[in-house]
Amino acid sequence: MTAHETDKYVYDFAEGNKDLKDLLGGKGANLAEMTNLGLPVPPGFTITTGACQAYLATGREPDGLAGQIEAHLEALERAMGRRLGDPQDPLLVSVRSGARFSMPGMMETVLNVGLNDRSVVGLSDQAGQNDRFAWDSYRRLIQMFGKTVCEVPGEEFEHALDEAKRAKGTHDDLDLDADDLRGLVETYKKIFAKHTGREFPQEPREQLDLAIRAVFESWNAERAILYRRQERIPADLGTAVNVVAMVFGNLGPDSGTGVAFTRDPGSGAQGIYGDYLANAQGEDVVAGIRNTVPLQELERLDKTSYDQLLDIMARLEGHYQDLCDIEFTIERGKLWMLQTRVGKRTAAAAFVIAGQLVDEGLIDLDEALHRVNGAQLAQLMFPRFQLDHEFEAVAQGIGASPGAASGAVVFTSARAVELAAEGKSVILVRRETNPDDLNGMIAAQGILTARGGKTSHAAVVARGMGKTCVSGADGIEVNVPAKRFTVGGHTVSEGDVVSIDGTTGKVYLGEVPVTPSEVVQYFEGTLDPERTDDALVRAVHRIMTHADARRRLAVRTNADTGADAARARRFGAEGIGLCRTEHMFLGDRRELVERLILAATDAERTDALAALLPLQRQDFVEIFREMAGLPVTVRLIDPPLHEFLPPLEQLAVNVAVAQERGEDVAKEEALLAAVRRMHEENPMLGLRGVRLGLVIPGLFAMQVRAIAEAAVAVTRDGGTACPEIMVPLVGAVQELETVRAEAEKIIAEVVGDSGVEVLIGTMIEVPRAALTAGQIAEAAQFFSFGTNDLTQMGWGFSRDDVEGAFFWRYLELGIFGISPFESIDRDGVGRLIRIAAEEGRAARPGLKLGVCGEHGGDPDSVHFFHEVGLDYVSCSPFRVPVARLEAGRAAIETTGSDSR
Numbered sequence: 001m002t003a004h005e006t007d008k009y010v011y012d013f014a015e016g017n018k019d020l021k022d023l024l025g026g027k028g029a030n031l032a033e034m035t036n037l038g039l040p041v042p043p044g045f046t047i048t049t050g051a052c053q054a055y056l057a058t059g060r061e062p063d064g065l066a067g068q069i070e071a072h073l074e075a076l077e078r079a080m081g082r083r084l085g086d087p088q089d090p091l092l093v094s095v096r097s098g099a100r101f102s103m104p105g106m107m108e109t110v111l112n113v114g115l116n117d118r119s120v121v122g123l124s125d126q127a128g129q130n131d132r133f134a135w136d137s138y139r140r141l142i143q144m145f146g147k148t149v150c151e152v153p154g155e156e157f158e159h160a161l162d163e164a165k166r167a168k169g170t171h172d173d174l175d176l177d178a179d180d181l182r183g184l185v186e187t188y189k190k191i192f193a194k195h196t197g198r199e200f201p202q203e204p205r206e207q208l209d210l211a212i213r214a215v216f217e218s219w220n221a222e223r224a225i226l227y228r229r230q231e232r233i234p235a236d237l238g239t240a241v242n243v244v245a246m247v248f249g250n251l252g253p254d255s256g257t258g259v260a261f262t263r264d265p266g267s268g269a270q271g272i273y274g275d276y277l278a279n280a281q282g283e284d285v286v287a288g289i290r291n292t293v294p295l296q297e298l299e300r301l302d303k304t305s306y307d308q309l310l311d312i313m314a315r316l317e318g319h320y321q322d323l324c325d326i327e328f329t330i331e332r333g334k335l336w337m338l339q340t341r342v343g344k345r346t347a348a349a350a351f352v353i354a355g356q357l358v359d360e361g362l363i364d365l366d367e368a369l370h371r372v373n374g375a376q377l378a379q380l381m382f383p384r385f386q387l388d389h390e391f392e393a394v395a396q397g398i399g400a401s402p403g404a405a406s407g408a409v410v411f412t413s414a415r416a417v418e419l420a421a422e423g424k425s426v427i428l429v430r431r432e433t434n435p436d437d438l439n440g441m442i443a444a445q446g447i448l449t450a451r452g453g454k455t456s457h458a459a460v461v462a463r464g465m466g467k468t469c470v471s472g473a474d475g476i477e478v479n480v481p482a483k484r485f486t487v488g489g490h491t492v493s494e495g496d497v498v499s500i501d502g503t504t505g506k507v508y509l510g511e512v513p514v515t516p517s518e519v520v521q522y523f524e525g526t527l528d529p530e531r532t533d534d535a536l537v538r539a540v541h542r543i544m545t546h547a548d549a550r551r552r553l554a555v556r557t558n559a560d561t562g563a564d565a566a567r568a569r570r571f572g573a574e575g576i577g578l579c580r581t582e583h584m585f586l587g588d589r590r591e592l593v594e595r596l597i598l599a600a601t602d603a604e605r606t607d608a609l610a611a612l613l614p615l616q617r618q619d620f621v622e623i624f625r626e627m628a629g630l631p632v633t634v635r636l637i638d639p640p641l642h643e644f645l646p647p648l649e650q651l652a653v654n655v656a657v658a659q660e661r662g663e664d665v666a667k668e669e670a671l672l673a674a675v676r677r678m679h680e681e682n683p684m685l686g687l688r689g690v691r692l693g694l695v696i697p698g699l700f701a702m703q704v705r706a707i708a709e710a711a712v713a714v715t716r717d718g719g720t721a722c723p724e725i726m727v728p729l730v731g732a733v734q735e736l737e738t739v740r741a742e743a744e745k746i747i748a749e750v751v752g753d754s755g756v757e758v759l760i761g762t763m764i765e766v767p768r769a770a771l772t773a774g775q776i777a778e779a780a781q782f783f784s785f786g787t788n789d790l791t792q793m794g795w796g797f798s799r800d801d802v803e804g805a806f807f808w809r810y811l812e813l814g815i816f817g818i819s820p821f822e823s824i825d826r827d828g829v830g831r832l833i834r835i836a837a838e839e840g841r842a843a844r845p846g847l848k849l850g851v852c853g854e855h856g857g858d859p860d861s862v863h864f865f866h867e868v869g870l871d872y873v874s875c876s877p878f879r880v881p882v883a884r885l886e887a888g889r890a891a892i893e894t895t896g897s898d899s900r
């Protein structure tokens with residue numbers, strides 16, 4: 001909504017509700033909701049995000065805003081029977097930011113607005129000559145106002161407070177009496193004047209207006225901007241401002257303030273979780289200035305308020321039908337609710353709570369499915385550190401790429417490569433990584449950096465490689481020349497073992513043992529969900545079962561061997577969407593491939609291929625058996641053949657050494673010549689895929705024959721095989737037609753009357769193929785989108801080159817919010833997919849459509865593939881459960897989801 005569409009900028013709490021988050025921010029909308037539920041919320045009003053947008057656009061408060069604030073303030077004064085800053089009986093307010101999404105980096109809260117040198121006396125009188133309370137409130141105002149509104153360095157106030165405590169010989173702020181606090185106010189005012197060049201404002205309305213303006217402006221604070229970019233929060237939403245009548249938790253021992261969750265946000269277990277601090281205000285609870293007590297203690301301190309609080313929490317859960325977190329204050333035995341929202345939770349708690357809420361009849365299974373996601377499930381599948389008291393984290397960084405890794409510390413890429421070659425697992429520790437570290441990152445088990453966030457080079461590259469990474473671990477001082485780092489009094493030298501947790505961001509000294517997660521044990525079939533009392537496994541089982549019942553997309557796996565296929569089937573794969581045949585040319589078969597490449601005559605080539613045939617056939621037999629009648633898409637050989645030859649330098653050395661020894665170098669020389677001849681500037685775009693099949697006689701024919709013969713063999717043994725032959729890198733229908741004509745002849749000859757049916761289709765991974773899909777569909781029985789190559793060629797990115805070289809910069813600039821190799825680029829690459837799907841199906845109704853790039857296991861991409869109407873996604877075995885879950889979620893979500 002743009003500013004001029006509305007001229008109503010201020011809403012009383014009674015006018016709002018929880019669905020108005022866009023307008024009132026999360027905090028304001030929920031304060032309104034609680035007010036209308038009849039809960040004890042101090043009265044107040046919310047200035048809309050629209051007012052903030054208008055302010056930010058023009059640099060001044062929009063017309064009408066001042067008057068509306070005035071009117072609402074007057075109403076508030078009437079309701080409270082007090083006037084803002086009245087010297088005798090002052091109304092005080094808090095000014096609180098609150099955007100649509102909660103956002104670190106924005107202005108926090110200013111409490112006690114309306115206090116000045118005169119009203120501080122009135123406040124004391126009203127509280128029954130409670131001078132201590134009044135001066136405590138005043139010093140808090142100057143401190144918070146100074147820090148958040150006027151950018152006075154907060155440490156100066158904290159320092160002065162410490163000084164006052166020291167002078168008194170105490171560590172507890174409660175030991176400071178009224179006189180101490182009056183003195184502190186004087187000191188604070190001097191600090192304020194020194195940094196701002198003016199006296200602390202005494203006019204209450206000026207305090208209020210400055211605070212409101214500071215909240216508006218904090219929307220564009222640097223940290224807030226950065227956070228928005230990372231989280232893909234639109235930059236133009238703006239924040240709302242809440243002005244709330246103050247209630248006081250610092251009025252004495254019968255007052256206090258607290259925070260609570262309606263269930264455990266860590267495990268999801270039912271019960272009351274919270275902290276309470278008597279005689280305190282606002283942030284004291286979380287700031288750790290004094291020791292809080294568990295919320296249960298409140299029952300002893302103030303049974304009436306405690307019972308009322310439990311009652312309210314139960315009501316909120318029932319109302320929001322979800323875990324809520326709340327902030328409250330007790331003023332002289334009277335409970336006040338200051339905030340609630342649907343609470344953040346861990347991945348495990350998300351599943352457990354969703355299951356519980358179904359049991360309690362609060363939500364149905366569709367809603368439970370909606371409330372969890374694939375990223376959470378993936379987190380629950382990573383191996384975990386088995387932590388006990390022996391292991392204490394020595395540093396806390398950002399969980400940049402999940403997983404659990406242990407290894408010997410190294411400080412350079414070269415050393416990482418060396419030690420890894422000796423079979424050691426290593427953790428590469430750097431201040432921050434750069435493209436030169438790439439080899440070390442590949443060699444390492446995990447990466448630990450002292451600097452950088454979720455979009456740093458280390459984080460981006462590690463995620464791309466699926467490698468564990470903790471970035472920005474504060475407190476780690478890396479000294480590369482000395483080959484050591486220090487952290488919190490520990491020194492860790494090269495070779496010492498550390499363990500890093502890429503989910504929690506924690507760093508441990510020594511090797512922490514790793515265990516497979518319960519959720520993986522469940523998927524593997526070693527943990528029976530009906531028998532375990534593990535609440536998480538039961539919840540996962542229940543929700544997965546529902547996802548399977550709901551989803552329209554089938555989920556297949558990418559698997560090249562019988563063993564991979566078997567594991568993927570346990571994880572729920574319903575076929576193989578991509579069986580690569582490259583590995584069938586490796587190992588001891590290399591020699592046959594060399595013969596094939598070097599063949600000088602047709603006869604030599606035919607010989608080499610004939611030798612490869614039975615080996616390939618056997619591979620396929622194993623896979624078809626394992627998949628027992630499920631479809632298996634086999635991709636004909638894709639990489640350029642020179643990838644199967646030794647590197648140039650190595651061959652050159654071999655030749656030289658053999659010559660020296662006077663050995664026969666004919667073969668080495670021939671290989672060397674072949675490597676030189678086959679060298680490509682740009683192998684990704686060179687002689688590969690279908691082009692190989694068209695250039696090297698008999699190559700595809702051999703593979704097609706092996707597939708068909710294997711299928712027939714399995715069928716003769718009483719099994720079923722459903723092969724689908726997939727031709728890679730097709731860009732024109734003529735390519736496919738040529739391959740298909742030859743393949744069909746071979747298939748007809750091999751299959752005979754065995755009843756075996758072999759489909760022939762193509763990958764869609766060259767943009768031209770997507771754009772001519774209508775023609776290609778005439779010759780293809782199925783399409784499988786190869787989204788990795790489609791992304792490479794769609795963007796003109798060579799993945800290996802770009803991810804390390806500049807993706808961090810693109811992410812920083814917001815050119816994309818996530819690497820297009822991680823999550824499908826809907827607008828560009830996605831559009832190619834849409835076109836191909838539509839035109840392909842128009843030409844051949846019922847054309848089978850799938851995807852076999854890594855995107856097939858990415859949650860957001862799965863939703864996209866559901867939307868464009870594909871039949872299946874295919875992903876690595878470990879991602880199969882994630883894809884199943886997300887396919888189920890996609891099916892129940894009619895419109896775009898709001899998962900934040």
Ligand code: ADP
Binds near residue numbers: 109
């Ligand atoms: P945040 O967004 O950081 O949680 P809040 O606006 O919720 O900031 O304010 C932080 C704390 O300040 C609240 O939890 C509450 O304890 C205290 N607070 C805010 N407004 C008031 C008020 N009107 N009366 C008493 N305490 C308040």
Ligand code: MG
Binds near residue numbers: 327339
């Ligand atoms: Mg709060």
Ligand code: MG
Binds near residue numbers: 786
């Ligand atoms: Mg490809």
